[in-house]
Every structure is written in C-alpha cells, then in structure tokens.
Amino acid sequence: MIDYFETKSQPITKVMVWQAYKKVKANKGSSGIDGMSWEYLDKYKKTELYQLWNRLTSGSYFPGPVRQVDIAKKAGGVRQLGIPTLLDRIAQEVVKHQLEKQVEPLFHESSYGYRPHRSCHDAVAQANRNSFNHDFVIDLDIKGFFDTIDHELLMKAVSHYCKEKWVLLYVARWLKAGVARQDGHCMKTELGTPQGGVISPLLANIFLHVVFDKWMEKEHPEKPFERYADDIVVHCKTEKQAQFVLGKITQRMVACKLTLHPIKTKIVNLRGKSEKKYPKSYDFLGFTIRPNSVKFKDKISVVPSVFISTKSRTIILQKFKSLAIHKRRVCIEKLAKELCPIIRGIMNYFHKFSHGHMRYVWNQLNARLLKWVKWEKGLYKYDSIKWLKQKYKTSPQLFPHWQLVHP
Secondary structure, three states, X not given: OOOHHHXXXXXXXXXXXXXXXXXXXXXXXXXXXXXXXXXXXXXXXXXXXXXXXHHHHHOOOOOOOEEEEEEEOOOOOEEEEEEOOHHHHHHHHHHHHHHHHHHHHHOOOOEOOOOXXXXXXXXXXXXXXXXXXXXXXXXXXEOOHHHHOEHHHHHHHHHHHOOOHHHHHHHHHHHOOOEEOOOOOEEOOOEOOOEOEOOHHHHHHHHHHHHHHXXXXXXXXXXXXXXXXOEEEEEEOXXXXXXXXXXXXXXXXXXXXXXXXXXXXXXEEOOOOXXXXXXXXXXXXXXXXEEEEEEEOOEEEEEEEEEEOHHHHHHHHXXXXXXXXXXXXXXXXXHHHHHHHHHXXXXXXXXXXOOHHHHHXXXXXXXXXXXXXXXXXXXXXXXXXXXXXXXXXXXXXXXXHXXXXXX
C-alpha cells in the first residue's frame, strides 16, 4: 500500500475537494475570467476536480485573477466585487474549511459576521440590549476596509493562529492573484482581499479579530461592542468616555494601516447628558436603534428600541416602484404568487423585533395594489377600494402583509 502522505506534499484529500465543490455549488454564483459555467463543471467534474486536487496537493496550484464587477451600493456609489473562477472558489473553500476550524473557537463573542449559528438579528438584539445601560454609542465606519487591508499584517495575523504551511501558501497566493478589470486589463493587488471571494470574509474576521476585538478586550474590557464584519458599534456610559475611546480607536486603526471614515464615524447620544450636540440614533445592519417612549405599569419610560432604518425603508419602496405592479396584466392570484416571496423576505428580516414600524411600508404596497386594480379593472377610486376590500374578505391570506395592514 502506498502511504498517502509520502506521495503528496500537501495534506489535502479528494474528499475535501468534493465536499468543497458541493458547498460552493449550493451557493451558485457567476463565472470568473475563464468563463467556466456550472453546466460545464457539472459535466466534466471528475476530470476538473481531479486536476484541481492534484495541483493543490502538489503545491503547483496558482489562482487566476478575479473578475472585477461593479455593484451599486444601497447608499449610492459603487462597490467593486472580485469574482474568482469556479475552481478557485472550490480551492478557497478547501482552505477556508481547514482554517475556520482553528480560528472559529477563538473569535470574540461580540463578533457576529460570517460566523456559523450567528446572524444580523443576533448582533442587532445585543446592540439594543447594551444601549439600555450605556447612553452613548460610537458608530464606527472603516473607510474601504476590504480594499485597504495590509497584506503583510493580514498574513502575520493568519500565521499567528494557523501553522500549516499549505494554508499560508495558498492564502498568500490569493491575496496576490490580481484583478481583471472590466476593460480587460489586469492589475496587481498590493492591498485588500476582494469581496466576492469565498475566503475573504474569514480573512477579514481574522484581521479585525486581532486589530479590534482582542485589542478592545485588552485595552477597554468594560466597553461592550458588536461587530458584524466591518460594521462596528461601541457602547460608553458618558460623553467623555466616548470621546476618549474614539480617539484611542482612531489611533489603533492608523497603527494597523486602516482609516475611519471622517463623516460616517460618529458619537451618538441616545439619552445622556452632553456638552455637545450629537445624533440621537444610529443605524446598524438595516435597522435604527433610537429612544422610544414605552408605557409600562402606568408609567412612561424612554428606552432604546429597534426600528427599520430610513435607508432600508427607502430601498424597499424603490423596489416596489421598480416592479411596476400597476402595469402587470395578470390576475391578482398570479400577481400575489410573484410578490409573496419578496414580501416574505422583507417580513422575515424586518419583522424580527416588532412590526408596527413597518405599517407605512405595507400601506404603500397596498396603494400600489389599489393602482393595479384601477388599471386592470378599469374602475374609479372608490370602486377600486371596494373591490380590493372584497378580495381581502374572501382571501385574507392572499398577500402575507395583509395580516398586519389590510386594504
């Protein structure tokens, strides 16, 4: 019998590559610069995956440049994604699985982004809880985080937690793989890890674990925080604390070759006394946390509460507008079938904490449904309202949001 580890220089098995292929395939995604499609890879997977495994195990695997794609940001501007080839994504999944097993147990409990069994809702809920006994919040925004990570510092952080040379070898190669721009030109990558890569979120978490999480634990253990990737909020008791901690965090970021956004980074005063005037709310992962008057046992108290952010509400309303519901010449049952997945997706995310703050959104959707009735049925306003109310009486489950706001 031939000893596997005597014949291959890197301890990577065919099973590891096969499992990575299945996981990457489940996430789908578009092709890289080589144009390889999932249809092609599925047809020739035995040959392609064997060759990939052979190159990975021999150390001769070199990734190609990532395909640059411009994605419009919700807040305006453009975010540049780097799309690796399908085989490069599978290779990244192999390394990510190995690296994640070692670093995941070490990550800070206040880190939520891209981690198993943790979600955006967990981070928002914890932020709201910490806001109850901390009147001030530091809302941090790292300017161009994924594009400005220093490779030398990142590799130092990765090598601190992982000693396997093959993992470090391939991580270093991915960082230096380069970018194929949309005009066809290829660029070297001296900084950053491309958004769109399978391993990029894990690398970002490792970097910020060292740069921020462990540093906060050591230097400011009494200051709770929540971090979801590079979205960070830190809680403080007083204005002076917030100013002092923000200054120290700024120095820490500069020392680690990162920059805080001068406008988006701010101190928020939820309900404390302050000499300066600060914003009274902060946005976090699509929600706004701000003071809210709540009646409890005949007493009105002001407590932090979670609402949909203005930005998220605007995006949802723009989505409804782009659907041009009133121009659809179909029956209302077919219209409901098309809209229900979108409505349920919004409800699953933004109804997590409460749903009263979503009434405006669903009233606007009902207004668009009413406009559809007017166009489709050729009715005037009051007859359209009567028709839609009758439809609600006969089919109250037709649209999911009708359980909260009926027409």
